[in-house]
Amino acid sequence: MTEPYLSLPIDDQAAASLRDSGLRLALVDTADDDAFDAWLSADARGFHSKQPSPAALAQQRELLRHRRTTGVYDDNIPVPHSPVGTVNSWPAPLTVPGPGQVDSWLISSVTVAPTHRRRGIATAMLPAELRTAVALGLPVAALTVSESTIYGRWGFGPSAFSTAWTIDARRAGWIGPATRGRLSFTTAPEFIETGRALLARQNAAHAGEVGLSEYLADRTMTPLEGAPDASTYRIVRYDGPDGDPEGFVTYTITEDDSDFTNATLDVVALVATTDAANAALWRYVIEMDLVSTVRAHTRAVDEPLPWLVRDIRRAKVTKVQDHLWTRILDVPAALEARRYENAGTLVLEVDDPLGFADGRFRVAAGSDGVASVTETTDAPDVSLPVGALASVYLGAPAAAGLAAAGRIDGDAVALDRLFRTAVPPRLSSWF
Ligand SMILES: CC(C)(COP(=O)(O)OP(=O)(O)OC[C@H]1O[C@@H](n2cnc3c(N)ncnc32)[C@H](O)[C@@H]1OP(=O)(O)O)[C@@H](O)C(=O)NCCC(=O)NCCS
Structure with a gap:
């Protein structure tokens, strides 16, 4: 591990303040499977997720090794190797208006064990992350949040909002443009490289999007180990008239037990590098036979969907939510x-x-x-x-x-x- 962000020492100030509370701040050696598994398990517990299976832990160890991984330990509890605080972070480009890119410090997996809550552990960890970003010369830090009440105190502000949609597929009525490209099914193993490239191209074109690690990119095409819907992902790609890939949609379909014509389609990801790809992929999911409801989330606030259907009221925004929070450091x-x-x-x-x-x-x-x-x-x-x-x-x-x-x-x-x-x-x- 030679990357400076992985080897930079732990933040002194946070370590000292936690030491005063009988706690120890430490970087996790992600090459040490036991230590990393304990950290990954504590992270899952912090979000009330189920204990990862051995296979899930093995996958996460592999995919998350590149992150700077920090734990807070209470050496006075019976199982001291299980951290009571977790956070990880890594550098990535954030797209800014232009579009251009700014090097950013992405922060994730912020959890504090409920047994140790409200003792200032997050208050030690978050400024430590910001000082680490500054030490690395990164002008911006960013995160997505479980609750919008947490991060304002450390100077973060909501910078991009997202929308969730529920579409009455039978009544919405497609009036969008005809597209000249080609739709076809694919699978994650055959498509993953193309999918990653499409995500990178899409995200570099829109302010607020970030450059995705393989871990984050691949989740849009294939569920992580242990996900309940592992066998239900379908991927359809859109290639433009000249044969170049322009987008894809990943989705799951849930049947209605009492009515086979009433299924619900959930969009996992709809990725488009052109307006034509966006239209073609929306049309594809909305016009799906045997599906009456289409749901999508983490879409833009200016998603063009209302202009693509005849009955605007059948494409409902069910949620508008603060999503990307940024912290300006320089x-x-x-x-x-x-x-x-x-x-x-x-x-x-x-x-x-x-x-x-x-x-x-x-x-x-x-x-x-x-x-x-x-x-x-x-x-x-x-x-x-x-x-x-x-x-x-x-x-x-x-x-x-x-x-x-x-x-x-x-x-x-x-x-x-x-x-x-x-x-x-x-x-x-x-x-
Ligand atoms: C959010 C979390 C990390 C806070 O950890 P913590 O160590 O208890 O926080 P601190 O003791 O440092 O609290 C710092 C301040 O934030 C406030 N705060 C902490 N969590 C808060 C929350 N969820 N909502 C509102 N305020 C919160 C505290 O009241 C305290 O305020 P004060 O300084 O005015 O007294 C912890 O509650 C947690 O793990 N939650 C579940 C997982 C989660 O949601 N993580 C965030 C992922 S984005």
């Missing part, structure tokens, strides 16, 4: 990485109680969309906490709401004009 690097759709200059006063992003910055975006971001002593146009900056960072229409809520001061209209993008950010995976 304001100039983060803001210069993206492009801006309107030229303009703004002075931002950023408040960051943890000190990473604190300061006053002039953001000057030219007509080419490129911005220079420099520290300044000029009077601020907008004052905002670092979490609010995260909420406008990727182009979401958040400025007016934040101003109405009293969470930013100053010229929110100018902030919106500079940061908002015509296409809102999205994230179509969990990590």
Whole structure:
């Protein structure tokens, strides 16, 4: 393991504060199967998932070895090798408006054993992750969250929302464009490389998406060991008129025991690198015989589905949810990485109680969309906490709401004009 992010020592400050509570912060040696299994089991327990089988543990060891894996241990409990706190993290590109990419620190598997909750373990682990990201020179950290009440305190803000849909497939009525490509069934073993490439291409084109590790990419095509629906995944690929792959949909179908014509189709992933692929794959699932309901989740807030069906009300958004949370650590690097759709200059006063992003910055975006971001002593146009900056960072229409809520001061209209993008950010995976 030679990657700097794997070998960087544990954060001193967090280790010291946990030591004061009789706890030990340690990097997990992911080459040590017993230690890693104990950590993986604690992670599953922390999310109330079932204990992974030996086969599932073996798979996870293999697929998650590349992550920096940290545990908090209580050496005074009877089973001290089982961590009471878990977190893992790894660098990955985050797509920003442009599209461009910013190197980010993705954080996952944040759990604290219910036996040790609310003693400040998460409070030690999360800032430690942020300091580690800074030590690695990464300007942004990001995560997806189980609850939206947790991460604001460490300067994260919701940066991209997602939608879930339920479609009355019999009544929606397809009116989308005819497409000229070809649909065909495939299987994970034969398609996985192509699927990974399609995901990479799709995600590099949309602000808010992240570069997926093989672990995260492959889950869209094949269930992990132990998943209850392991044998039910179907994958259909869409190849454009010239034969090039442009997308795929993975789905499961659940029969209705009392009515064979009333099945429900759940979209696991619908990946498209072109509008034609998106339309063709939606049409495919909506027009499926013997299926009356189609459900999909982690879709964009501007999913074009309502415009593809005759009866808009039969394609219902059942959930709109904060999904990607980001944490800006280096304001100039983060803001210069993206492009801006309107030229303009703004002075931002950023408040960051943890000190990473604190300061006053002039953001000057030219007509080419490129911005220079420099520290300044000029009077601020907008004052905002670092979490609010995260909420406008990727182009979401958040400025007016934040101003109405009293969470930013100053010229929110100018902030919106500079940061908002015509296409809102999205994230179509969990990590
Ligand atoms: C979320 C979790 C990691 C917090 O761990 P913890 O060690 O108990 O948290 P801390 O003791 O450091 O608490 C820090 C602060 O966050 C608050 N907090 C912690 N979890 C919270 C939650 N779920 N909702 C709201 N506030 C929460 C605490 O009240 C505390 O607030 P204070 O500083 O004002 O007193 C833990 O509850 C957990 O494992 N939950 C289940 C798994 C999960 O949801 N993980 C998050 C994955 S994204």
